[in-house]
Amino acid sequence: MADKTDAVPTVLHLSGDFPDSIDSFKTPVIRSLLDLTRDTFxxxxxxxxxxxxxxxxxxxNTAKGLGRPKLAVAAEPFxxxxxxxxxAPGRGIFHATMLHQLGDWLAGEITDGQRPDLLVGHKLAIEGIAIQRAAQLVGIPYAISIQGDTDTKILSARPDLSRILAEVFHSAAVVFPFSPWALKAVERKLGARRGPTVMLPCPTDLDMPMAPTAGGxxxxxxxxxxxxxxxxxxxxxxxMKLLQDTALAPKLNVVGGGSTAELARCQSLVGDVQGIAFAGAQDRASVRQMMARAQGFVMPSLRESFGLVFIEALFAGLPIVYPAGTAVDGFLDGLPFALRVDAGDPAAIANAMRTLIEDEQHLKSALAQWLASxxxxxxxxxxxASQFTQGLHSAMA
Structure with a gap:
C-alpha cells in the first residue's frame, strides 16, 4: 500500500462490492467513487x-468459539x-457475531499498520457493523453508505438487529445514501438521523447529455x-399484452446478454405477445445509441439500490418509467419525463408506456430543458466527486 503523506488524508474502505483478485466481476460503483477522488485522498x-x-x-468453528463461531479469514494483496x-454462514445466521469479529480483525490490521484518518463501510447492515466495531476499538471516526436494496432487505428480515443497526446509523460521522427512498426507509426503521447526511448518486461515464430527438x-x-x-x-x-390489440401496439426492445437457456426462458415468458424483441448484448456506446433512437425507457424493477441505467437513459435523451419505492425514486419527483409506477400493476405500466409514446414530443421537450439545468x-x-469529497472531509472533522 502507498505511504501516507501529511498532505493527503488516508481513507480505509470496507466493501463487499469492490472488484478484487478474488472476484473481479463485482459492480464497479465503489471503485468509480474512489477513482473520482484519488487526487484528494x-x-x-x-x-x-x-x-x-x-x-x-x-x-x-462453533466449538472453538465456545458456542460462537470463530471467524476464519484469508487475505491477499491486490x-x-x-x-x-x-x-460466515448464509441467510443471516450469526450475522452480527461474524461481522463484529471482522471488525476485530480490521482493528488489528490498523493497529499493526498504517493508521487511516477515516473508516468507511459501504453498506449499513453488513460492512457498517464491522466498521463501527473497528472504529470503536481504534478511536477513528467512520462513515457509511446506504445501499437501499441490501440494507432494507436486512432491516426487514432481522428486526432483532435494530438496536445494533441503529447505533451504527446514528453514530456514523457522515451517512452517504445512494438514493432518497433508501434513507427514508432506513429512518422509518431506525429513527430520523440528526447528523450530517450527504446524498450520493452513483457515477456513470455516460454523463454527457444528448439532445432528445422526437420521432423515436x-x-x-x-x-x-x-x-x-x-x-x-x-x-x-x-x-405489452394489454396494449397489443390497441391502435398503439408498441414495440419493446430488450437489450442485454444472457445464456442460451436464459434467452429461451425469457422468450417462453413472452410467448405470443407481440412487439417484444431481444437485441442481445451490446457495448455501452451501442446501448446509448439505441436509447437515443427510442421513444422511452421502461424498467419497473422489483428491487434496485440506485438503478444507474435510469440516469444513463435520461442523459441519452430518453424519458423513463421507473418503479415507486426503489431505484431513483425521490430524485425526480414531479418531472413529467420521469413516470413513477407501481411495479406490481401491469395496467399502470401499460398506461405509462402509452404516455411515453403519445406524449413523446412534450416529454422530450421537458427533458431537454432539464438536461440544461x-x-x-x-x-x-x-x-x-465534489459531494463525496466534502462528505469525507466533514466526517474527518
Missing amino acids: LHRVVSINRKSPSLAQLLA DSGIALQYG DGLVTVFHLKNYKRKNLPAMVAA DDCRRFTRPNI
Missing part, C-alpha cells in the same frame, strides 16, 4: 468476500489494498437476462 480498500462454511466447518475471504422507434429496456425476474420482465410482458448536473461525475 489516499484510498485503501479491504474488499470482503463471504464464503459459506460447510456444516462440519461451522460446527468445528492493487487497491487487501482482498479478504471470510467464512419504440420503447427500450436494458438488463442482463439472468435478472429478468428482478427487473420485472413478467410485468412488462403483461403490460443545475438539477441535472447533480448526476455528473464532477458534482458527485
Whole structure:
C-alpha cells in the first residue's frame, strides 16, 4: 500500500462490492467513487468476500468459539489494498457475531499498520457493523453508505438487529445514501438521523447529455437476462399484452446478454405477445445509441439500490418509467419525463408506456430543458466527486 503523506488524508474502505483478485466481476460503483477522488485522498480498500462454511466447518468453528463461531479469514494483496475471504454462514445466521469479529480483525490490521484518518463501510447492515466495531476499538471516526436494496432487505428480515443497526446509523460521522427512498426507509426503521447526511448518486461515464430527438422507434429496456425476474420482465410482458390489440401496439426492445437457456426462458415468458424483441448484448456506446433512437425507457424493477441505467437513459435523451419505492425514486419527483409506477400493476405500466409514446414530443421537450439545468448536473461525475469529497472531509472533522 502507498505511504501516507501529511498532505493527503488516508481513507480505509470496507466493501463487499469492490472488484478484487478474488472476484473481479463485482459492480464497479465503489471503485468509480474512489477513482473520482484519488487526487484528494489516499484510498485503501479491504474488499470482503463471504464464503459459506460447510456444516462440519461451522460446527468445528462453533466449538472453538465456545458456542460462537470463530471467524476464519484469508487475505491477499491486490492493487487497491487487501482482498479478504471470510467464512460466515448464509441467510443471516450469526450475522452480527461474524461481522463484529471482522471488525476485530480490521482493528488489528490498523493497529499493526498504517493508521487511516477515516473508516468507511459501504453498506449499513453488513460492512457498517464491522466498521463501527473497528472504529470503536481504534478511536477513528467512520462513515457509511446506504445501499437501499441490501440494507432494507436486512432491516426487514432481522428486526432483532435494530438496536445494533441503529447505533451504527446514528453514530456514523457522515451517512452517504445512494438514493432518497433508501434513507427514508432506513429512518422509518431506525429513527430520523440528526447528523450530517450527504446524498450520493452513483457515477456513470455516460454523463454527457444528448439532445432528445422526437420521432423515436419504440420503447427500450436494458438488463442482463439472468435478472429478468428482478427487473420485472413478467410485468412488462403483461403490460405489452394489454396494449397489443390497441391502435398503439408498441414495440419493446430488450437489450442485454444472457445464456442460451436464459434467452429461451425469457422468450417462453413472452410467448405470443407481440412487439417484444431481444437485441442481445451490446457495448455501452451501442446501448446509448439505441436509447437515443427510442421513444422511452421502461424498467419497473422489483428491487434496485440506485438503478444507474435510469440516469444513463435520461442523459441519452430518453424519458423513463421507473418503479415507486426503489431505484431513483425521490430524485425526480414531479418531472413529467420521469413516470413513477407501481411495479406490481401491469395496467399502470401499460398506461405509462402509452404516455411515453403519445406524449413523446412534450416529454422530450421537458427533458431537454432539464438536461440544461443545475438539477441535472447533480448526476455528473464532477458534482458527485465534489459531494463525496466534502462528505469525507466533514466526517474527518
